Amino acid sequence: MTAANGKPEKIRCDACPVMCYIAEGRSGACDRYANDNGQLVRLDPLTILEKTEASGGDIVPFLEKEWEGDILPPKDGFVTAIGAGTTYPDYKPAPFIVSSEVDGVDMITVVTEGIFSYCGVKLKIDTDRHLGTECAPVRADGEVVGHVTTSEYGSQMLSLGGVHHLTGGSKKEGRVTCATMLALCNGEEVDLEIDDGADLRVQAGKAPVINGDLEVRMRVGCGSATVGMFAAQWKDLVDEVIVVDDHITGVMSEHQAGKVIGWEPTGIKINGRRSTPGRYFQVAEPGTGWGGTNLQDPLSIIGAFDAKTAKPGLSLLMVSTTGEHSAYYELNEELMPVQKDMPDRLQPSVRRIEENCEPAMTSVLFMAGAGGSLRSGVTEHPVGLTRSVQNSLTYVSCGGAPVYIWPGGGITFMADVTRMPKNAFGYVPTPALVAPIEFTMRAEDYKALGGHMDYVMPLSEALTGKTGRQNDHILKGRRSVSSPGGKSWPTGSDNYPWKGAR
Ligand code: SF4
Structure with a gap:
């Protein structure tokens, strides 16, 4: 034309x-x-999961020539929504509605790239260091894209994105929020700044960089737990151990773990709020020093030793929850701690704390609600899909990766982006994120919930790139990526209730 x-x-x-x-x-x-x-x-190739060793992401073109079967598609591949396309508005059936047989049961997988305005990213950053106060704004390119949320055990959490940053602020805020989420979900490195807090460089599956320093270790436990774990190993090697931690600082001689194996009182006094014996809160302000506190000199948390109990020469080990910081002291004649070289007898225990730490990592979870009109691409009776998911009759996957479905209303899910094939996410300038989503269920359940049965195509056709008549677009190519089998395989019968009671 x-x-x-x-x-x-x-x-x-x-x-x-x-x-x-x-x-x-x-x-x-x-x-x-x-x-x-x-x-x-x-433009992006339709991504097929293969259980076996796949072609490593090689793209088989559909556009340039007719399919000749020269590189055979896998017989039991799984058609993900990555590259499948989107149908908008959603009165049209989803781009691919694929039939297959699993363990003699007829299955249907409905495949679409969803456009998610309601979506966000949860970041778990393994570090004790204080990144920012709860609710502090998190910025990318100067724009607020999220906030600091609750700390978890050994990790600091950020909540990024969400509909308010995408569409409730300025155009730039929405654009930057969308770009930040897209980069994180596609496994790229992103720079973030926290108001009155840390500068971060984060990437899914990689160690975070905090204020320019690569974080190496996630703590072995809180100060109290560390005292408990190593009490027996320190016995008879040192008179007192303090594990410095922003959450709970542990003191061996007072702690139950020390008491039950016969640690003697040392007359130590800790400046902090005593929670229970040998466990102290708020020994210092949060920071990037010892054990996630702002301490550079750990002695500042110790008051005067009780002269009735303490003796000159009393030995004291202070250590952080990752073993990154440690120091050894002995009391002088005035019962003041004097720092000495770490004795050989204590060095293995400090190393053991380090060895028992896990490598620090950044985890990125994509979270979205697959409610609303997206469901119409699956069924003429949208709430039927919601109920089917809630009743575990329909298995939801995101680019083939397993998802966690939140209890309660709707289809609100979370998925680990490192379990998805590369570049699984896209965007549209509304702005919103485009994410793959697949719904797999028994054919009879699909029919019962009002599925678009006239648009079902066999898996063999879908694998050759043939699109259904509901599509206005054609596919450029196909790529195969490997995926673990077992329970992670989206059509695996372990995921469906016909193996058990219905
Ligand atoms: S942004 Fe334009 S090209 Fe992309 S999906 Fe929307 S309409 Fe199509």
Whole structure:
């Protein structure tokens, strides 16, 4: 088709509300779709999971030639939604509704790239260091994209994205929020700053960089737990041990773990709020020093020793929860601690704390709600899908990766982005994130919930890139990626209730 000016007519993409007009040879605003000779093309390859060793991400083109079966698709591959395309508005059936047989049971997988305005990213950063106070804004490129949330055991948590940052602030805030989430979900490195807190460089599955320093270890436990774990190993090697921790600082001679194996009182006094014997809160302010406190000199948490109990020469080990900081002291004649070299007899115990720490890592969980109209692409009776998921009749996966479904209403899920194939996520400029989602269930359950049975295609056809008649687009290519089998395999019968009671 040519326009009045003699140029080829632009085609319209209707895969999201932006409804781009795309000129020949160009791509739309999200770079997901393009105009190839007047045909709307989904540019990213359709991603197939294979249980066996896959082709390592090699792309088999669909566009350039007819499928000749020269590289055979896997017989039991799983068609993920990555590269499958989106149907908008959702009265149209999902781009792929695929039938397969698993253990003699007819199954259906409904595959679509969902557009998620309600979505966010939860970051778990393994570190004791104080990154910022709870609720402190987290920024990327100067824009607020989230906040610090509750600390967890050995980790600091950030909550990023969400509909308010995407659409409730300025255009720039929405754009930067979307770009930050997209980069994190696709496994890229991202720089963040926390107001009155730390500068971070984070990437899914990698150690965080905090104020320019690579974090190495996640703590072995809180100060109290560390006292308990190593009490027996320190017995008879030193008179007193203090494990410095921003949460609970542990004191061996007072702690139950020390008492039961006969540690004698030392007359020590800790400046902090005593919780229970040998466990102290608030010994210092949070910070990036010893054990997640702001301490550079740990002696500042110790008051005067009780002269009735303490003796000159009393030995004292102070150590942090990762073993990163440690120091050894002996009391002088005035019962003041004087730092000495760490004796050889104590060095293995400090190393053991380090050895029992896990490597520090950043975890990125994508969280979204697959409610609303997305469900219409699956069934004419949307609440039927919600109920089916809630009743465990429908298994939800995200790019083939398992998800955790929140209890309660809707289909609110979380998925670990490191379990998904590379570049599983995209975006549209509304702004919103595009994420793959697949719903797998027994064919009879799909029919019962009002599924689009007329649009079901066999797996063998889907694997060759043949799109259903509901699609206005064609696929550029296919790539295969390997996936573990077993329970993680999306159509694995372990995931479905026919193995047990219904
Ligand atoms: S932004 Fe992307 S999905 Fe949306 S209409 Fe444009 S090309 Fe299509």
